[in-house]
Amino acid sequence: MAGSTKNRGYAVYLVPGLVASTAVIVVPLVMTVYISFTKWTGIGSPRWVGLDNYTRLFGDANFWASFGHIVLLIVAMAVIPTFLGLVLAAVLFDYVAKRFGDRWASVLRSGYYLPQVLPVAVTGIIWGWILHPGYGALDRILESAGLGSLARNWLGDPKYALFSVMAVMIWFQLGYPIVIFMSGLQRIDPQLYEAADLDGATWWQRFRKITIAMIRPELYVVLVTTTIATLKIFGQIFVLTRGGPSNATLVPSYFAYQNFFEKAQVGYGSAISTVLTVLIIILATVFLRLQNRAERS
Amino acid sequence: MTVTPSRASFRARHPTRFLILALLLVLLLLVVAPLLVVAINAVKSPADYAAHGPLALPGHLHWKGVVDFWNRVDFGLKLWNSFITSLVVAVLGVVLSVCNAYALGVGRVKGRIWFLVFFLIANLLPQEALVYPLYHLSKQLGLYDSLFSIIIIFTVVQSAFGTYLLTSVYTEFPKELLEAASIDGAGRWRALWRVVVPVSRPTLAVLFTFFFIWTWNEFFLPLIFLISNDNQTVPVALGVLQGDRLMDATTTSASALIGIVPAMVFFLLFQRTLTRGVAAGAIK
Numbered sequence: 001m002a003g004s005t006k007n008r009g010y011a012v013y014l015v016p017g018l019v020a021s022t023a024v025i026v027v028p029l030v031m032t033v034y035i036s037f038t039k040w041t042g043i044g045s046p047r048w049v050g051l052d053n054y055t056r057l058f059g060d061a062n063f064w065a066s067f068g069h070i071v072l073l074i075v076a077m078a079v080i081p082t083f084l085g086l087v088l089a090a091v092l093f094d095y096v097a098k099r100f101g102d103r104w105a106s107v108l109r110s111g112y113y114l115p116q117v118l119p120v121a122v123t124g125i126i127w128g129w130i131l132h133p134g135y136g137a138l139d140r141i142l143e144s145a146g147l148g149s150l151a152r153n154w155l156g157d158p159k160y161a162l163f164s165v166m167a168v169m170i171w172f173q174l175g176y177p178i179v180i181f182m183s184g185l186q187r188i189d190p191q192l193y194e195a196a197d198l199d200g201a202t203w204w205q206r207f208r209k210i211t212i213a214m215i216r217p218e219l220y221v222v223l224v225t226t227t228i229a230t231l232k233i234f235g236q237i238f239v240l241t242r243g244g245p246s247n248a249t250l251v252p253s254y255f256a257y258q259n260f261f262e263k264a265q266v267g268y269g270s271a272i273s274t275v276l277t278v279l280i281i282i283l284a285t286v287f288l289r290l291q292n293r294a295e296r297s
Numbered sequence: 298m299t300v301t302p303s304r305a306s307f308r309a310r311h312p313t314r315f316l317i318l319a320l321l322l323v324l325l326l327l328v329v330a331p332l333l334v335v336a337i338n339a340v341k342s343p344a345d346y347a348a349h350g351p352l353a354l355p356g357h358l359h360w361k362g363v364v365d366f367w368n369r370v371d372f373g374l375k376l377w378n379s380f381i382t383s384l385v386v387a388v389l390g391v392v393l394s395v396c397n398a399y400a401l402g403v404g405r406v407k408g409r410i411w412f413l414v415f416f417l418i419a420n421l422l423p424q425e426a427l428v429y430p431l432y433h434l435s436k437q438l439g440l441y442d443s444l445f446s447i448i449i450i451f452t453v454v455q456s457a458f459g460t461y462l463l464t465s466v467y468t469e470f471p472k473e474l475l476e477a478a479s480i481d482g483a484g485r486w487r488a489l490w491r492v493v494v495p496v497s498r499p500t501l502a503v504l505f506t507f508f509f510i511w512t513w514n515e516f517f518l519p520l521i522f523l524i525s526n527d528n529q530t531v532p533v534a535l536g537v538l539q540g541d542r543l544m545d546a547t548t549t550s551a552s553a554l555i556g557i558v559p560a561m562v563f564f565l566l567f568q569r570t571l572t573r574g575v576a577a578g579a580i581k
Contacts, residue, residue: 028428256425
């Protein structure tokens with residue numbers, strides 16, 4: 001009891017934060033969920049329609065397509081960078097740093113991390129230009145190398161657009177897992193590696209048995225944060241393709257944006273946002289559970 | 298005696314050694330190449346580009362593309378908008394995070410776990426789930442198309458992350474320091490500013506850096522809230538011009554370059570804090 005009286009004076013410090021979060025987060029979130037059960041153009045008052053938006057959503061090919069694209073983008077933004085990043089971090093940490101010096105490892109790390117510091121919109125501009133069919137650099141380079149037959153309308157052809165976006169996203173994301181994993185690797189006791197070396201383990205065996213086991217917490221964090229980032233992707237899609245051509249790169253957040261601000265179907269847009277929010281919260285909960293269980297064992 | 302065999306094995310590994318380094322350098326080149334291509338074409342005249350293509354170095358430095366683009370979008374003003382927004386959000390975001398974390402981490406107020414879950418979820422929410430009501434409400438309050446709306450929203454969103462991170466730091470805060478302060482007659486307010494804040498300054502610097510850069514890079518909400526030219530931030534000003542008929546190879550490169558340069562400056566300025574921060578598990 002003494003403890004709780006002692007701590008009473010602290011609650012007042014929480015007031016500004018709670019008031020601000022209520023105004024900016026709680027109220028808008030509740031409103032979005034409410035609006036998702038209505039038909040509303042943004043003007044006048046919303047009309048209650050029950051589950052209509054949701055039944056329409058689950059029958060909408062564009063909605064399913066947008067989540068299908070997200071699955072492929074998760075491969076490009078979460079799966080490939082995580083595993084490539086893990087191998088690269090391990091190589092930089094216990095091969096390059098040991099044989100060529102820390103300087104090399106940290107220069108390479110900074111270089112790979114570079115795309116991560118650029119504003120998303122700017123990365124979109126860079127690649128939008130490089131991949132442009134008219135004045136883009138890539139097709140010009142291919143032509144001058146005599147490979148003109150490989151030149152494509154990378155972002156404008158529905159067959160290639162999503163794959164081009166995926167390639168750009170791998171480029172953008174790779175540095176993040178490398179930096180996280182390299183800092184996690186510093187926790188590993190060098191004696192473990194020495195023991196493995198004495199036992200005659202190859203680099204690959206050591207990587208699988210020691211590195212991956214020790215770095216598991218970071219592995220979880222990176223996979224879940226990059227997956228959530230993928231579910232929210234908007235900026236690159238807006239600048240690179242605006243969801244086109246013919247919805248080939250449509251993603252949920254851009255789909256919601258279209259309904260809010262281009263089609264004035266605010267109820268429908270809110271239903272999309274609500275589904276996206278529920279998915280993200282489920283993902284985060286599953287992750288926290290897994291993390292707790294891993295910590296306990 | 299032990300030197301000879303190890304040297305032999307060292308030499309035997311030489312080919313693989315350099316093959317691995319070469320592969321890593323090729324990958325580095327692939328990652329950096331787009332930025333280099335942008336840089337050399339931003340300072341090239343359109344005629345030079347037409348004649349020699351994107352990979353040739355510019356015949357002479359041609360700054361006209363950059364200068365023209367700068368003037369066309371009034372880039373100085375966009376830089377100022379981005380700078381002032383990011384700075385205010387970073388300062389207010391840190392202050393708000395400190396207050397929240399002081400109550401939750403040091404004060405351990407009742408229900409702290411639930412407050413933490415709340416801030417964690419607030420940080421994870423997609424902005425799409427908040428955007429329309431925020432847009433609607435800000436119009437009614439007369440805050441639409443004003444930097445104030447963006448500053449308020451991002452201060453809250455960033456501080457949700459800051460609260461979560463800082464609370465875990467403050468939970469471990471040395472009790473002796475707080476007790477010493479209270480023996481000296483310091484109340485909670487003085488203990489916060491005289492003891493807690495100075496001791497946690499390195500973490501606060503990391504948070505400040507993150508908030509500044511994240512806010513600078515934000516695109517979605519500024520795109521919706523800042524519609525007039527005078528209020529646009531750098532990413533919005535550059536982002537909405539893509540696909541414009543006036544854009545060509547050298548102009549687009551010039552626009553990308555002036556978007557890259559400030560980000561690179563921050564990266565160099567904050568490099569230490571950033572790597573330390575990412576390493577501390579400060580993740581978004």
